[in-house]
Every structure is written in structure tokens, then in C-alpha cells.
Amino acid sequence: MTDGTPPPELRRDPITSNWVILAAGRSKRPHAPAAARVQKGRQQRDCPFCEGRESETPPEICACRTCEGHDCPGWTIRVFPNKFPILTRTAPTANRNQAADPDRRPAAGSHEVIVDSPFHNLTPWEIGRDQVLAMLQMYRDRILAYRSDALVEYVHIIRNHKAGGAASQEHPHSQLFGLPFIPPMIDSELSGFEGEWSTEAACLMCDIIRDEEGNESRMVDANDSFVAFSPFASRLPYETWIVPREHQQRFEDCGDLDSMAELMTGLLNRYRTQLGDPPFNYWIHTYPLHGESRPFHWHLEIMPRITVPGGLEMGAGVWVNTVAPEDAATALRKK
Amino acid sequence: MTDGTPPPELRRDPITSNWVILAAGRSKRPHAPAAARVQKGRQQRDCPFCEGRESETPPEICACRTCEGHDCPGWTIRVFPNKFPILTRTAPTANRNQAADPDRRPAAGSHEVIVDSPFHNLTPWEIGRDQVLAMLQMYRDRILAYRSDALVEYVHIIRNHKAGGAASQEHPHSQLFGLPFIPPMIDSELSGFEGEWSTEAACLMCDIIRDEEGNESRMVDANDSFVAFSPFASRLPYETWIVPREHQQRFEDCGDLDSMAELMTGLLNRYRTQLGDPPFNYWIHTYPLHGESRPFHWHLEIMPRITVPGGLEMGAGVWVNTVAPEDAATALRKK
Numbered sequence: 001m002t003d004g005t006p007p008p009e010l011r012r013d014p015i016t017s018n019w020v021i022l023a024a025g026r027s028k029r030p031h032a033p034a035a036a037r038v039q040k041g042r043q044q045r046d047c048p049f050c051e052g053r054e055s056e057t058p059p060e061i062c063a064c065r066t067c068e069g070h071d072c073p074g075w076t077i078r079v080f081p082n083k084f085p086i087l088t089r090t091a092p093t094a095n096r097n098q099a100a101d102p103d104r105r106p107a108a109g110s111h112e113v114i115v116d117s118p119f120h121n122l123t124p125w126e127i128g129r130d131q132v133l134a135m136l137q138m139y140r141d142r143i144l145a146y147r148s149d150a151l152v153e154y155v156h157i158i159r160n161h162k163a164g165g166a167a168s169q170e171h172p173h174s175q176l177f178g179l180p181f182i183p184p185m186i187d188s189e190l191s192g193f194e195g196e197w198s199t200e201a202a203c204l205m206c207d208i209i210r211d212e213e214g215n216e217s218r219m220v221d222a223n224d225s226f227v228a229f230s231p232f233a234s235r236l237p238y239e240t241w242i243v244p245r246e247h248q249q250r251f252e253d254c255g256d257l258d259s260m261a262e263l264m265t266g267l268l269n270r271y272r273t274q275l276g277d278p279p280f281n282y283w284i285h286t287y288p289l290h291g292e293s294r295p296f297h298w299h300l301e302i303m304p305r306i307t308v309p310g311g312l313e314m315g316a317g318v319w320v321n322t323v324a325p326e327d328a329a330t331a332l333r334k335k
Numbered sequence: 336m337t338d339g340t341p342p343p344e345l346r347r348d349p350i351t352s353n354w355v356i357l358a359a360g361r362s363k364r365p366h367a368p369a370a371a372r373v374q375k376g377r378q379q380r381d382c383p384f385c386e387g388r389e390s391e392t393p394p395e396i397c398a399c400r401t402c403e404g405h406d407c408p409g410w411t412i413r414v415f416p417n418k419f420p421i422l423t424r425t426a427p428t429a430n431r432n433q434a435a436d437p438d439r440r441p442a443a444g445s446h447e448v449i450v451d452s453p454f455h456n457l458t459p460w461e462i463g464r465d466q467v468l469a470m471l472q473m474y475r476d477r478i479l480a481y482r483s484d485a486l487v488e489y490v491h492i493i494r495n496h497k498a499g500g501a502a503s504q505e506h507p508h509s510q511l512f513g514l515p516f517i518p519p520m521i522d523s524e525l526s527g528f529e530g531e532w533s534t535e536a537a538c539l540m541c542d543i544i545r546d547e548e549g550n551e552s553r554m555v556d557a558n559d560s561f562v563a564f565s566p567f568a569s570r571l572p573y574e575t576w577i578v579p580r581e582h583q584q585r586f587e588d589c590g591d592l593d594s595m596a597e598l599m600t601g602l603l604n605r606y607r608t609q610l611g612d613p614p615f616n617y618w619i620h621t622y623p624l625h626g627e628s629r630p631f632h633w634h635l636e637i638m639p640r641i642t643v644p645g646g647l648e649m650g651a652g653v654w655v656n657t658v659a660p661e662d663a664a665t666a667l668r669k670k
Contacts, residue, residue: 016527164643166643177651204350208349281650307501308498317520318514
């Protein structure tokens with residue numbers, strides 16, 4: 001941000017009290033051109049995330065490497081700070097406007113890129129279960145790295161798959177956002193869990209797992225440690241959740257990522273083979289890092305982007321789903 | 336819905352308590368093919384919203400007509416029930432599953448199409464201020480028609496402009512959703528207004544108008560009765576709000592739609608001339624029909640769809656805006 005672009009800023013909506021991240025510098029980031037047909041498993045000229053172009057990204061934070069080194073080829077997963085961050089580790093000095101206004105502050109936090117495939121056109125789930133496992137382990141390790149960080153309240157890990165899912169780079173990657181506040185959707189879920197807990201002393205998600213396994217109509221897949229199902233009130237066609245059977249608040253405390261990788265690899269490949277590889281997002285909903293006391297049960301949500309949300313979704317917060325989750329589950333169970 | 340498609344259903348998310356509308360029949364609706372270049376002001380073959388094809392839509396509810404008649408040419412605005420409704424006036428009988436489950440009920444309400452231009456390729460704001468005024472008057476009259484309707488709790492009026500804004504038909508039109516609950520975003524705003532009211536006995540929006548006019552940097556346009564500005568915590572590039580200066584809870588009580596039409600016509604044309612006519616949505620945030628007591632100040636929000644929301648917006652509810660509202664306002668002020 002040495003080019004005169006202002007550093008990213010947080011602004012609080014005076015009506016809803018939600019924080020918005022204003023990141024004007026981000027509009028300058030390059031967007032990968034529409035996919036030239038690169039052979040599967042090869043590298044793409046001009047892709048800054050491909051092996052051999054490590055000097056084009058900020059220095060790596062960590063990596064899974066098959067040989068010694070740093071910022072050089074020989075990795076299977078590579079993590080570095082986003083070159084166009086929406087949250088910055090070193091909080092810029094508040095300017096005069098910010099100091100005078102409690103609804104305005106520097107966007108302090110972190111924004112990392114997790115390149116989770118060494119191949120430009122092969123996703124982790126196409127490479128296979130071991131690559132997905134390594135990716136999940138990297139997610140876990142990165143969250144653990146923030147546990148003692150007072151600046152970050154919540155670590156949000158996501159994947160934007162394809163341009164229709166908001167990916168600006170085609171090369172497979174995830175992103176980590178170290179947020180200095182608990183995001184509204186997590187707060188809302190925490191309140192929901194707390195409501196059930198206080199009236200029934202029960203975990204909502206443990207109940208949901210029991211109901212879905214009993215009913216079967218929305219179950220997509222399961223193994224000893226995890227279930228995958230299309231949730232009862234799916235917001236968009238083919239929404240699916242992956243949930244640990246064990247009652248567990250934090251993703252990073254999961255002791256069986258191997259089982260999760262197995263289930264996730266199969267499921268993401270079925271989006272590809274059964275649904276024609278639509279754009280999607282996934283994200284982990286996990287527990288805030290500090291000082292939270294409400295109950296929770298972590299999970300991963302996959303949200304295909306097949307229909308475009310309009311004025312009802314964007315302006316009222318009411319989702320319209322044109323595929324019954326029971327039909328979605330039927331399609332996603334097929335192997 | 337005589338083809339075996341189930342009627343639309345409401346499902347409540349057990350964690351967030353938000354209602355989702357499941358409308359499987361809607362996936363069968365036709366999507367207009369990519370725009371053939373029709374001359375401005377002409378009609379498009381095969382468009383069910385064009386003049387002369389009135390028999391292809393459900394019977395009209397009302398219309399602005401230049402000659403006598405019903406479901407025939409000679410109109411400037413025409414309102415009819417959506418052929419693929421996500422909410423239906425006659426609530427279908429609850430099925431056995433619904434009866435047993437409080438989180439599941441028929442999607443009772445209404446869903447109307449407001450065709451607000453007789454021309455396939457001319458928007459109301461291109462036709463001119465009188466057409467925009469007639470459109471706003473129609474919005475008002477349709478909301479008033481629901482005031483005594485016990486089934487509908489909130490009337491949400493929107494426009495989806497272009498395919499990127501979720502329009503499935505190219506012909507200019509708005510939509511009305513008669514919802515049987517108060518949508519989450521309205522509930523959230525009502526709580527925000529109530530918070531300020533109870534501590535300061537002041538209206539948040541009246542304060543905001545005063546601040547924006549004093550500061551000027553985010554002001555886009557104004558006249559005696561209305562202001563237009565890019566809100567301080569704009570969620571997306573070039574978001575703009577149109578707000579009445581008078582403290583008023585309900586859009587349908589507005590006594591000066593003429594001034595609103597003037598300001599809105601100019602502004603929407605500047606999106607076209609200054610920003611290259613991006614896809615957008617707009618919606619009116621107004622007051623629930625029945626039994627609400629929290630304070631409110633109605634407004635119209637315009638949300639261009641230039642950037643695609645990803646896993647941070649969709650999965651955490653945190654918006655990232657890459658254009659400062661001060662810069663957006665500068666661009667939208669240019670005439």
C-alpha cells in the first residue's frame with residue numbers, strides 16, 4: 001500500500017451495527033483471464049500461484065514441502081499473506097477522521113492465501129484424499145497460530161471456487177480472514193445454539209444429526225466420525241453441510257481430520273461429476289478465539305452458486321431455494 | 336402448480352430461526368435468452384411481458400391504461416401475479432409433514448410482477464420522470480391494497496436489473512413479495528432504530544441525513560423533499576440510498592412521490608451514463624403492515640452488482656467494498 005491507496009478501513013453501519021470492510025486497494029488486484037485450456041496437472045503461464053513463480057507473491061508464511069527451502073518450488077501447499085489484503089497485520093495509524101469516530105477504525109487483522117494445489121488446473125479433491133487432508137491440517141495449523149493473537153477475534157476460512165464463486169485467481173486456493181470482531185452470521189448461530197441449550201440443555205446440531213440420520217431423506221454421506229447432509233432449510237440449491245458426530249466447538253480441536261478428508265473428497269468430486277462442477281463457496285463455521293461462552297458445534301458449509309440472489313435475498317435476507325434439499329441429497333448421493 | 340410440482344413451502348432454519356422459501360416449481364420458469372439487439376422502444380418477439388402478449392401472463396390485477404380494457408394492449412404499467420410464484424395467495428393445505436412440524440408451513444402470501452415499461456428495451460428512467468412517477472404510484476397503491484390483508488406481514492418491492500442482478504426476464508419489471516413474516520433485514524433495522532430512539536429519543540435516519548448534508552462528501556443529489564447519498568458503510572461499490580427528508584415510517588404514506596421520481600430518474604440514468612449501466616437491485620425498506628411499534632424511517636436502497644460476493648460475504652455476513660462511498664458519490668454526482 002505504498003501507491004497512495006488508503007489502507008483498508010472498518011466502518012460500522014449505524015443502523016444494523018454491522019462492520020463493513022472498505023478496501024479500495026483491492027479493486028486493483030488482477031483478475032485471471034477466462035480459462036485458457038491448460039492440460040490438467042500442468043502449470044499456467046502468468047499465474048502467480050503456480051510453482052516456480054514464488055517470487056511474485058509475498059514471502060510465504062509456511063508450506064508443506066517435499067524438499068528444503070523457502071519461497072521456491074517443491075511444495076504441495078503454500079501459505080502467504082494476500083498481496084491485496086482487506087485486513088492488515090500492522091494496523092495503520094488511525095487518521096484524524098477515524099480517531100474522532102467510533103464507527104470507523106483501521107481494518108486490523110490478517111488475510112492469507114492458502115494455495116492448496118501445486119497444479120493450476122487440479123483441485124485438491126481431484127488430486128485425492130491425501131491432498132485434502134493436508135489442506136485441512138493446514139487450516140487447523142493456521143487457526144492454531146492465531147489462538148494467542150489478541151488482535152484477531154475470529155478466523156474465517158473459505159474457498160471461492162471459480163469466477164462465479166468470486167475467485168479472482170483460477171489456481172485452486174483457499175483464503176483465511178483473521179477478523180477483529182465476531183462476524184454477524186457466527187453471532188447469530190451462537191445465539192441460536194444458546195437458545196436451545198438454555199431451554200433443553202441440548203446441542204442443536206447434535207439433535208439435527210440425530211434427526212437427519214433417522215429421516216435419511218437429506219443424508220448425502222457418512223462415516224464413523226462425520227455426516228454430510230443437505231440442511232432442512234437449505235438456502236440455495238445443493239447446499240450441503242459436513243458435521244462432526246462428536247460434539248465439538250472448535251474445528252481446530254478435531255482429532256480425526258482423516259475421516260473428514262475422506263468424506264469431503266468424495267462429496268466435492270460428486271459436485272464435479274453429478275452437477276457439472278458448478279461454482280461454489282465453502283466456509284468453516286467454528287468458535288471465536290477469545291472470551292466466548294455460548295455453546296456451538298463446528299461445521300463446514302458448501303454453497304453452490306447456481307442461481308443468482310436478487311432483491312429478495314440481498315434486500316430482505318430471505319432466501320429462495322428452487323431445489324428441495326431432499327432432491328439435492330438424492331443427486332449428491334449418486335456415486 | 337397442476338403438474339405435480341409441490342406448492343412453495345416455508346422452512347425455518349433451526350439454528351438462525353430464519354425462514355427460507357422452498358419453491359421447486361420456480362426452477363421451471365423460462366429464462367430469457369441473452370439479449371438479441373432489439374431497437375430501443377420496440378417489442379421483442381417471444382417476450383411474455385411485451386404489449387400484445389397479455390394472454391401469456393396470468394390475468395392482470397391492475398394497470399395504468401391509455402384506453403379501456405383488461406388483459407389487452409394499451410397500458411403503460413401492468414401488474415399480474417407471478418406465473419411461477421414463490422408465495423401463493425391461496426395457501427395450499429398443509430401436508431402431513433408440515434402439520435407435524437412447526438418449522439414447516441405453506442408459503443402463503445403473494446408474488447406480483449409489475450411490468451413498468453411498455454417497451455422491451457426502455458427502462459422507466461429512460462422513458463422519463465412521468466413513467467417513474469407512475470411506477471412509484473403503482474408501488475404505493477399495491478402496498479395499500481395489502482394493508483387490510485391479515486395474511487401478509489410485510490410487502491417487499493424490488494427491482495432486479497439485468498441477468499447479473501438476477502432478472503430472468505429482460506423486459507423492465509419490478510416484483511412485489513407479500514411476505515407472511517417480517518424479513519430478517521427489516522427486523523434488524525427496526526432494532527437499530529429502536530436502540531437510538533430509546534437512548535437519544537432521536538431517529539437514526541434523520542440524524543444520518545443531517546450528517547450527510549453537513550459533510551457533503553457522500554451526497555449524490557437532493558431536492559426539497561429527498562436526499563440521495565452513498566451510505567457511510569456502503570456494502571458494495573456505488574450503493575446509494577434515496578431517503579425522504581420528512582420523518583416517515585411508511586413509503587405508502589409519502590405525499591410527494593413526484594419529488595422522489597425526479598431524483599430517482601436522474602440517479603438511475605447516471606448509473607447508466609456514468610457507470611456503463613451495471614446490473615443492480617433496488618428495494619424499498621418500509622414499515623411492517625401490522626402490529627409493529629418500533630420506530631423506522633423508510634428509504635430506497637440501490638445496490639449495483641459489480642463485484643461478486645464470495646465466502647466472506649456469504650458465509651460470515653461481512654461485506655467487502657472496493658470503492659470508497661466518497662468516490663462513488665463523486666462519480667454519481669457528475670451530470
